[in-house]
Amino acid sequence: MIPASFGYRAPKSLEETLDLLHQHPGEARVLAGGQSLIPLMKLRLAQPKVLVDLQHVPGLSYLREEEGFLKVGAFTRVGTLLEDPLVQARYPMLAEAGKVIADPLVRNLGTVGGNLCHGDPGNDLPACWIAAGGEMVITSARGPRTVAASEFYRDTFVTAVGPEEVLTEARLPMARAGHGAAYLKLQRPGGDYSVAGVAASLTLDPKGRVARSGIGLTAVGPTALPAPRAAASLVGHPPDAVHLAEAGKLASQEAVPVPDLRGEVEYKRAVVEVLTEQVLERAADRAGGRA
Amino acid sequence: MTGDDGVVGGHGPTRRIQVTVNGTPRDAEVEPRTLLVYFLREQLGLTGTHIGCDTSNCGACTVQLDGRPVKSCTVFAVQADGRRIRTVEGLEQEGVLSPLQAAFAEAHGLQCGFCTPGMLMTATALVEGERAPGTDAIREALRGNLCRCTGYANIVQAVEAALRGHRPASEPKQSPASLPGR
Known part of the structure; x- marks a missing residue:
């Protein structure tokens, strides 16, 4: 199956990414792991005119506890999430959810941010973020804003992320005693x-x-x-x-x-x-x- | 707008990529919508990588991208720009099967053979990895590779044999306890 033609851009920074989204209002889609978007494009259910590939944008893959949160960079691969020692020791819910997302081959490419902002009700991480009272950090040219996970999902395939915005981080309250x-x-x-x-x-x-x-x-x-x-x-x-x-x-x-x-x-x-x-x-x- | 901007309908503009395939640097012009599996098969002529379902389910198209097994029907060739790709053609070295390939032959780890390239690429990452997975972990690692002959037991046994450093080609046939029992 062959997707419709599109222009491909591989920006090297978040600024360049946001600039490209601004230049192609409503016509560009952000490509992360591609494990949901590419199948939709092959079926031609999605036909973006421009794909903006995040893979060369630095600083979007990380997992760390900081300022009372577990912060997960949006480009962190699902496979990385579920194998992370911090996740396995302190956030077993995420390891459990990660392990039931598709299969290991898909998880080698699929990202946490993609699973969270694809907007399919069958995605597994959104329920985790909602349950734990997590937040999404959405970045536009005006800077980052934070949206509670419980407010993030608007409709099937529709989230709080606007056409000129990128989900850059997802946070959960840090696990504590009790x-x-x-x-x-x-x-x-x-x-x-x-x-x-x-x-x-x-x-x-x-x-x-x-x-x-x-x-x-x-x-x-x-x-x-x-x-x-x-x-x-x-x-x-x-x-x-x-x-x-x-x-x-x-x-x-x-x-x-x-x-x-x-x-x-x-x-x-x-x-x-x-x-x-x-x-x-x-x-x-x-x-x-x-x- | 520059030349790599979007054109809808017909053939879009191409983009130059540089990839390393089985250790050999390759330069190519690809349309952005060209999937990695079609690039490998049709542009490079590496038809060992099979297209099974073309819907990200079966894993017959599995290749390694920077050492990690992925489904090449669900990656655009442009995404592989600057990366290392390893296909089933890269397993054999100077006419000698890799230990895993030899174990597949020895343990009868294939029937029709259609899923085998994908099975081999996923399992090679496992065999060459740092961990020593047990049977359950092998089965879990192979979850994304379907065998419609349902020859899973022998496939898992072949991977176990390769993990033990079993070299069937250079050993007497009946010696290892790993031989598929029946």
């Missing part, structure tokens, strides 16, 4: 899209009650979705079986799945309920809240 997070998804074997996925992030107070919680849902709505009622139902309570079950029920109601080859609405809601309970249990274990 915090635990996890990601689980159900997919048919063979690398199919998810039936559903759930990310959960819990912070427990010294008495073992939930002080903060966040839940994000994959593939059961027009975008990745927060499940705020389910998350709020946990606050002030111990993460015991009764409360996790209640949160699971609420999350299944907050999901807005569509019927497709992967299941009917009722089935997908049931999957969300079970995954929510299971992922909360894992997050609570990691937070140290379940004996």
